[in-house]
Amino acid sequence: MGRRTDIETILLIGSGPIVIGQACEFDYSGTQACRALREEGYRVVLANSNPATIMTDPDFADATYVEPLTVEVLTAIIEAERPDALLPTLGGQTALNLAMDLVEAGVLDRYSVELIGADAEAISTAEDRQKFKEAMIEIGLEVPRSGVAHTMDEAMAIIGDIGLPVVIRPAYILGGRGTGIASTPEEFEHVAANGLAASPISEILIEESIAGWKEFELEVMRDRADNQVIICSIENLDPMGVHTGDSITVAPIQTLSDVEYQVLRDAAFACLRRVGVETGGSNVQFAVNPDDGRVVIIEMNPRVSRSSALASKATGFPIAKIAAKLAVGYTLDEIPNDITKKTPSSFEPVIDYVVTKIPRWAFEKFPGTDGVLGTSMQSVGEVMAIGRTFPESVQKACRSLEAGHTGLNASAAEARFLAMDDAELAAAVAVGTPDRLFQLAESLRRGVTIEDLHHQSKVDPWFLDQLSIVVEHRQWLEAQPTVASLSRADWRRTKQLGFSDAQVAYLLSESGDDVRAARLGHGVQATFKTVDTCAAEFEANTPYHYSTYEDESEVRPGTKPRIMILGSGPNRIGQGIEFDYCCVHASFALRDAGFETVMVNCNPETVSTDYDTSDRLYFEPITEEDVLNIIEVEKPIGVIVSLGGQTPLKLADRLPAELVLGTAPSSIDAAEDRDQWAAVCDRVGVPQPPGATAIGASEALAVAEQIGYPALVRPSYVLGGRAMEIVYDDVELKRAMTALGQDGSLGREGGLSAERPVLIDRFLEGAIEVDVDAVRDHTGAIAIGGVMEHVEEAGIHSGDSACVLPPPTLAPAVVDELMAITGRLAAELDVVGPINVQFAVQRGEVFVIEANPRASRTVPFVSKATGRPMAKVAARLMAGASLDDLRAEGLLGPDPHPPHWSVKEAVLPFNRFPAADALLGPEMRSTGEVMGVDLTPGLAFLKSQQAAGGALPGPDEGAVFWSLADRDKEEGIEAARVFAELGYRFVATAGTAEALTAAGLTVDIAVPKLGEGGRDAVALLSDGEVTIVVNTPRGRGARADGDYIRTAAAQQGTPLLTTVAAAKAAAMGLTESATSPLQVRSLQQLHQEMA
Amino acid sequence: MSEILPAALVLADGSVFEGEHLGAVPQRGIASGEVVFNTAMAGYQEIITDPSYAGQIVTFTYPHIGNYGTASDDNESRGTFTRGIVIRDLARRHSNWRSEQSLEAFLIGHGVAGIAGVDTRRLTRLLRDAGALPGAFGPLVGDAATTIEALTAAAAAEPGTDGVDLVAQVTTESPYQVGSGARRVVALDFGIKTAIVEQLASFATVDVVPASTPAAEILARNPDGVFLSNGPGDPTQVPYAIATVRELLGQIPIFGICLGHQVLALAIDGSITKLPFGHHGANHPVRNERTGEVEITSQNHNFAVEPESVSARADITHINLNDGVCQGMALRDVPAFSVQHHPEASPGPHDSAYLFQEFDRLMATGG
């Protein structure tokens, strides 16, 4: 059939900011799609509000719009670009929903844009749970008994028939938001109400609960000739009831016979046909009753999904790329298999290894949440590991997590589980939590039988037995006198079961180095196998490798000098897609410069783990042992550790020093270690906030005595302000210190440990925070990437606050000073490569908060705002080039003076954690970011709010709620005045109301405090009378006041501004937008304007 | 699992693989045969009981084997004909509601030996490049202990499957009847799989007869059609069957699968080649040349029909998209067609099941 020639320009919609349930897997799929479509000679127009993505690099599309993903904006883009087709199936639920909105708004008809990949009818059949069930019953597939409700009364009627327990799920939502299992009438009322609220069309499905059944997923591809293939089959270790996104999953399916598997396969094909998925990848989920094999279909996603990313990495079959080609008319047999080159894509990959995915959560950052897994997804990232067997695979996955485990227990992190008594443990394994896997292993160690454990946890006995094989070998190891007593055969078995040298060291209380030496002494070395889609039936050309311990290694010697890039591991709050962006850019730049690039990472969602991003890909845990193994076979001339966040940085001084490219490990320490850092600042002559280190509460109190309150308490060597707190008095300080003292969550993260003292700084109140990103070369020349002024004041983590580039309010003299200091610090630390410095400017006085001699979270944003490829430049500098060289090459242009303003805004996951306070603070909690670009700071800020989903409603839609801390009242009133001029009505808490009235502003309602009777803020919010909330709490301590207001706002999805600065920026934007109509600009256009 | 017996596999080219013994203990401690691999990720029991594997040692490329145990419903014949299995890891405990016994118990019960703990990927890569090789394995310790030398000798002595009539070893001794459908089918048993018999029996009364049954006897059962089954080894080793088919051609509709397909080709003076490695898996894309549709198929053969050699009388109806090998043909002058792959799957996808309906239709119209 071949590629369609009747379309030229294709609009691709990205998935927007990283949120829980929709992470960087859609950067992977979007990037693949952009590449594939341009390969085919189409003109690609891309819309995505997320600046941290690789897909939004100007090089990946012909026109790249980093603009809010709304119908209004998309319409403007369509108007400007006139695409012939819209491909909505690679941008997650966001793109799919947006496409539906555009259809309903008649926009696609108006501009005659064809929806390709999936048509509206298919999308609604799959997404509308009721329609879907009817369709499935129609083709003879079984579904859980259920009913649909739009009101509580309807809901009650339904459980009348099907009884409890039930699962409640809203229509049109992703990641299972607002879903849950209800076993009691009380639970039912609660969950049903949430569900109705969460669904954009307030529709919920109430369904018989089949929690405890086995859960399976099939990744299917279909072309327009109705050829269908299964790319990957996945089995969930966690049974039904735990969202697949929160489940430990294993590929391929382990516990079904071919007879049963073929039934699922036929059902999946029937499902796609009935739903009418035209072309592309879909994901179909099944549940199977372990007692009688009864099969029910749970849902299907008519688009590339999180599991598609996993399936692609697990098999080597590039689902997103192929989906894009199918959408433009090819059939599967017309597309060659990239990996074998010889065979077509119309086949079903087979694998000869076991893949394990384990999610990573961030509950510790959301106090008040219970950390229990359910039908609504809560994880923020995941790791994948490849091993020849499940024991090896699962152990590798455990150590990839960077959660303090060096495998399946047998590490210091198991202390928590050893401490539980048998009854606790038995109760614990019955509930899905981040710890369950480790608790299962501990139960087995205590001799709990597989029958009992299966009964408690519903985890399949096959998996439990495999875990038991690991545990039994652990016990055998423990019984060995010394590491010397292990024979070659013992070592082979130990390593084949996935044990890390670190676990062996722990069990035999030997040093890691001795263990490694002993192992290598027996010649037991990692062998590297290849992911080839065909279990070695055909020769593979793609060097996509994983380690195991067998006879034969398949790594071929390279030709060019090789540089190894260490990735950033699992996404987590504080370390996400930004760092993958940097690693991928480094790979591209170094490849262009004639090096062979070797990527090491364990995150299946990323572009870095695509087999064609780098010359060689090692899908491996990023630990000392695993990295050294790869260095042994690849013999790189250098290793880049400073682009993947803290993960590789932590390894810097464990690697051969001569191999670490760029800034020396010693400088990295100098920047992290409190005393060395203080010395650096003194030498360079920049003031730091007064402060000192303390071990234990009494020392801390002494420090506070000197520097005074408020003070900022924090551990060293952590990212994202982990466990950082602002305390206002001795009581709070004591509490904070004890919290840090305990193992708490930090021990797990490998962040805080007893020997690392706590830092206590003077908290600079009301200071403006500024980020500066720069790069320095080996000659000492420096180039500033960007100076970013934060909207929120210092005290709100840089990752959580909006920032503006260039700085809108800072005096030029101050900006110059900041750049100068950055230069001096970079020189003092002898930085080669990237550096990020964070400042707080208090009443014109400059303080340095910290410097990171590594790529920062803001690198992608800066690159997009200025057109400067900071990560590429940094990589080249580390590999020996000078800034002059790069200028000569043209990689680095003249210093940019953007004629426009760019605002980065953070996106927070509070709607997923209703129990947590939605207040911003020094601990970072945002999962993603968006960018707004426009001609004035105000307009840009407004766009950023829109993009973040907080578009500010107009004056006629409702009132603004004001509740200001005393220190904010004065400035708050200025902002309020502007809102008043725009015609907004006000409600306010008593004190604020007084202040506003005193300033001559009208306040309709003075809201009584909670419990004082009368209609309080929460009521006003839920009645929709209040549509904007401005609430600046008194202080940012642990139990900050007004949290009930913020929580209500977060739940209602009402725009919430927690700082006066934000309120002012919003006011400015609203005023300007009243007079200037919406304008969209592509990055290519913007960067043109700068040149 | 009983405690570990170190074992080894030696190939005719001298390469040695370490492992552990599993399953039954072979006579004289050595199991030998032609070593092949299969890439199907599930369906080990069907493969082990498939008569087409007579004379062969099967390597499973998927590392975990035995996870879901075994169930008598999944047997593909009255017994097992493989000479042994080579795997990476045998499930210590199986888990599945359908299963009746563990794979290990099943192997011991059927006297099949195996070797586990082998770097099966290294072995597969070797076979991929060298082609199927004779080999021998056995335990290196215990009462039946053998030696690397003995294994090397056994591997060298192993004839492989060329030039051997393996069909005679697997075909039924006496005719038997299955099903009660309206149509009457006589199935020539070259090593027929149960799944095929069941497919035919779903619409016909099937007489399964020995491979050597002469044409006259077949016609005497006045069938509506004759089926030529799958089977092991080299089709040139069953001249009697080729003669029978030549005689039947034109008198009655014929449908052949796998070896049956090759026998049909030889009956019209076509020629057969041995493939470098052959096709052994459940994921092979085959294009139906008539509809253009792609079927994912189950495959297990080392020999293939030379397309040009049959083009005078037959159209090529199916082609393997991986390597262009002929997967199916239909005779132009008489009602007869055949495929190289396995529409009955077991193990594998059901994509090609429609071929049985085509046979039914062919019988209805008499061609």
Ligand SMILES: Nc1ncnc2c1ncn2[C@@H]1O[C@H](COP(=O)(O)OP(=O)(O)O)[C@@H](O)[C@H]1O
């Ligand atoms: N009827 C049910 N009983 C028990 N658990 C269920 C049921 N339906 C779904 N689940 C669980 O909820 C999770 C999310 O359901 P799903 O339909 O996949 O929604 P989403 O669109 O969020 O993926 C599933 O992965 C499964 O574990």
Ligand SMILES: Nc1ncnc2c1ncn2[C@@H]1O[C@H](COP(=O)(O)OP(=O)(O)O)[C@@H](O)[C@H]1O
């Ligand atoms: N002395 C201080 N006064 C006011 N705010 C501070 C001070 N030190 C840090 N902060 C705030 O805490 C946040 C996190 O601190 P930082 O040192 O940047 O930790 P991280 O390494 O996690 O980024 C900063 O972004 C800033 O907003």
Ligand SMILES: [Mg+2]
């Ligand atoms: Mg789902």
Ligand SMILES: [Mg+2]
């Ligand atoms: Mg910081």
